[in-house]
Amino acid sequence: MGASFSAEFLKLRKRPSTWVLALVWLALIVLLGYILTYATFASIPEDAAPPGMDPDAFLQTLYPENVLSNVLAGFSSAGGGPVALILGALAVGSEYSWGTLKTVLTQRPSRSRVLLGKVFALGLVLVGLVVLAFVAGATASYVVSRLEGVAADWPSAGEILRALAVGSLISAVWTALGAFLAALFRGTPLAIGLGMVYALLLEGVVGTVLVSNEDYDPYRKFLVAENANSLINYFGSAAPEGLGPPDSIVEPTRAVLVLCAYAVFFVVLAVLLLRRRDVT
Amino acid sequence: MTAVTSKNGGAGRPPGEDLLVETRGLTKRYGGRITAVDSLDLAVRRGEVYGFLGPNGAGKTTTLRMLLGLIRPSSGKARVLGEKPGSPEGLSRVGALVESPAFYPYLSGKDNLRVMARYAGVPWWRVDEALMEVELGGRAKDKFRKYSLGMKQRLGVAAALLKDPELLILDEPTNGLDPKGMADMRALIRQLGHGNRTVLLSSHLLGEVEQICDRVGVVRKGKLVAEGTVSELRGREGLLVRASPLEEALYIAARLAGVEEATVVDGALRLIVDPERAAEINGKLVSAGISVSELRPAEQSLEEVFLELTGRETI
Numbered sequence: 001m002g003a004s005f006s007a008e009f010l011k012l013r014k015r016p017s018t019w020v021l022a023l024v025w026l027a028l029i030v031l032l033g034y035i036l037t038y039a040t041f042a043s044i045p046e047d048a049a050p051p052g053m054d055p056d057a058f059l060q061t062l063y064p065e066n067v068l069s070n071v072l073a074g075f076s077s078a079g080g081g082p083v084a085l086i087l088g089a090l091a092v093g094s095e096y097s098w099g100t101l102k103t104v105l106t107q108r109p110s111r112s113r114v115l116l117g118k119v120f121a122l123g124l125v126l127v128g129l130v131v132l133a134f135v136a137g138a139t140a141s142y143v144v145s146r147l148e149g150v151a152a153d154w155p156s157a158g159e160i161l162r163a164l165a166v167g168s169l170i171s172a173v174w175t176a177l178g179a180f181l182a183a184l185f186r187g188t189p190l191a192i193g194l195g196m197v198y199a200l201l202l203e204g205v206v207g208t209v210l211v212s213n214e215d216y217d218p219y220r221k222f223l224v225a226e227n228a229n230s231l232i233n234y235f236g237s238a239a240p241e242g243l244g245p246p247d248s249i250v251e252p253t254r255a256v257l258v259l260c261a262y263a264v265f266f267v268v269l270a271v272l273l274l275r276r277r278d279v280t
Numbered sequence: 281m282t283a284v285t286s287k288n289g290g291a292g293r294p295p296g297e298d299l300l301v302e303t304r305g306l307t308k309r310y311g312g313r314i315t316a317v318d319s320l321d322l323a324v325r326r327g328e329v330y331g332f333l334g335p336n337g338a339g340k341t342t343t344l345r346m347l348l349g350l351i352r353p354s355s356g357k358a359r360v361l362g363e364k365p366g367s368p369e370g371l372s373r374v375g376a377l378v379e380s381p382a383f384y385p386y387l388s389g390k391d392n393l394r395v396m397a398r399y400a401g402v403p404w405w406r407v408d409e410a411l412m413e414v415e416l417g418g419r420a421k422d423k424f425r426k427y428s429l430g431m432k433q434r435l436g437v438a439a440a441l442l443k444d445p446e447l448l449i450l451d452e453p454t455n456g457l458d459p460k461g462m463a464d465m466r467a468l469i470r471q472l473g474h475g476n477r478t479v480l481l482s483s484h485l486l487g488e489v490e491q492i493c494d495r496v497g498v499v500r501k502g503k504l505v506a507e508g509t510v511s512e513l514r515g516r517e518g519l520l521v522r523a524s525p526l527e528e529a530l531y532i533a534a535r536l537a538g539v540e541e542a543t544v545v546d547g548a549l550r551l552i553v554d555p556e557r558a559a560e561i562n563g564k565l566v567s568a569g570i571s572v573s574e575l576r577p578a579e580q581s582l583e584e585v586f587l588e589l590t591g592r593e594t595i
């Protein structure tokens with residue numbers, strides 16, 4: 001297992017797309033989470049704000065005390081989720097499209113070891129990306145607090161660790177889904193295409209529609225985004241009242257279990273597909 | 281089955297012979313209708329360079345993929361180095377290049393080999409050795425995507441050599457190479473086949489097999505139709521006779537004592553007979569009123585044998 005992990009990590013580390021995706025993710029978090037919000041609300045004079053809108057309340061979401069919830073919001077099915085999904089799909093799908101799977105499998109390792117080595121290497125890369133995301137968010141929030149002349153009030157170390165774990169778990173589910181789809185379709189394009197449709201359309205749009213009707217709650221409880229939101233909401237919503245995500249209907253403990261189950265389920269399916277199918 | 285001296289290694293195999301690759305009734309079907317490999321019995325002995333010859337689509341690559349555990353047989357059995365195909369124990373002693381060399385385009389040649397060395401569990405310094413062995417040391421730091429086809433093939437061979445394998449399985453290693461590249465690759469394979477290393481070389485190129493291989497198995501539509509050394513496959517010696525009238529010459533020659541077979545090939549008589557009897561046969565034909573314009577020893581070229589065995593399929 002160690003040999004496969006080491007080989008996979010070398011590939012991921014040297015692969016340009018890994019770094020491009022990391023930059024895209026960081027840009028999404030900093031640009032959408034901080035720069036756009038700050039540029040919009042810092043320039044509105046208090047007396048020129050529309051009735052009921054308090055620009056300061058929006059600016060407050062960017063302060064260091066809200067960094068965890070603000071950064072975690074970037075892990076949603078419309079943000080970091082697709083990026084993580086693409087990472088998983090590329091890692092597995094490229095082996096098929098480049099034909100490298102046969103080269104790897106004729107070296108020595110069993111198919112399960114190859115895929116599990118890949119999963120652990122992806123996990124390590126994801127943890128690194130999540131840490132970078134929080135570092136970028138923390139840097140941006142510190143800059144905003146300095147610009148606004150407020151004292152930086154940081155979350156506790158325990159909360160930061162919990163947020164890192166939540167961010168890693170949510171990303172891991174999306175990455176595992178991408179890896180599974182790539183193994184299923186033996187390539188990258190369809191895996192990314194269908195994965196994006198699932199993440200953006202089914203999880204994003206349909207999930208939002210289901211919120212309006214309580215009859216659908218039993219189904220909502222199984223959506224990745226719903227469970228992810230439950231964990232993100234655990235850190236409190238930084239958004240002003242009425243503008244944050246809807247209250248989650250899933251308990252955080254249950255959400256952790258469901259997300260872990262999804263990640264394991266997708267990985268097991270990918271392993272089974274790789275083990276059972278011919279490599280042509 | 282013309283010009284076949286031995287078939288299906290199993291029957292005449294000496295007991296206790298050291299076989300590195302052995303298959304029994306190996307079959308691969310796709311769906312219910314396509315049989316890519318059909319009851320193949322193959323035997324590759326230790327230390328030999330075995331040519332697996334057949335036209336495109338004959339089932340060569342499918343067979344090699346089965347031997348490497350990449351695809352599962354529909355039926356039959358195979359052992360590679362005494363192990364089940366694809367088992368880590370077996371693969372640790374096998375080096376393989378299947379079809380076109382496939383590596384990570386964004387990595388250098390050396391990094392690609394580093395990745396493969398980690399998978400194979402071989403020490404890092406084997407990477408440099410393997411690169412030197414295929415004379416790719418000078419371009420080791422270039423990205424794989426910048427390599428020429430010949431360099432890619434050599435990197436594929438280097439990856440196959442990382443484990444210093446007992447058995448080297450090479451699938452059409454000269455495919456797509458220019459004449460110099462082909463010559464270089466053949467020289468490399470000959471060199472690799474020296475000593476105790478066994479090479480199983482798949483090819484549809486007769487000249488390649490003729491130049492490199494100790495023994496050849498000819499496969500057609502998934503079946504092994506002939507197996508033997510190149511000279512065995514070429515068949516027994518004989519005589520080529522140009523005579524007139526041809527039909528009468530054929531009639532007479534076929535009845536001469538010692539002539540095992542008489543056929544007309546391209547407007548000439550082809551006799552399976554000891555060439556030492558050329559003068560005697562000439563005399564008998566001439567005394568029967570046949571005019572003989574040419575009489576010389578002849579043996580089938582490997583190409584003739586191949587075309588005969590494979591039903592003149594396109595190669």
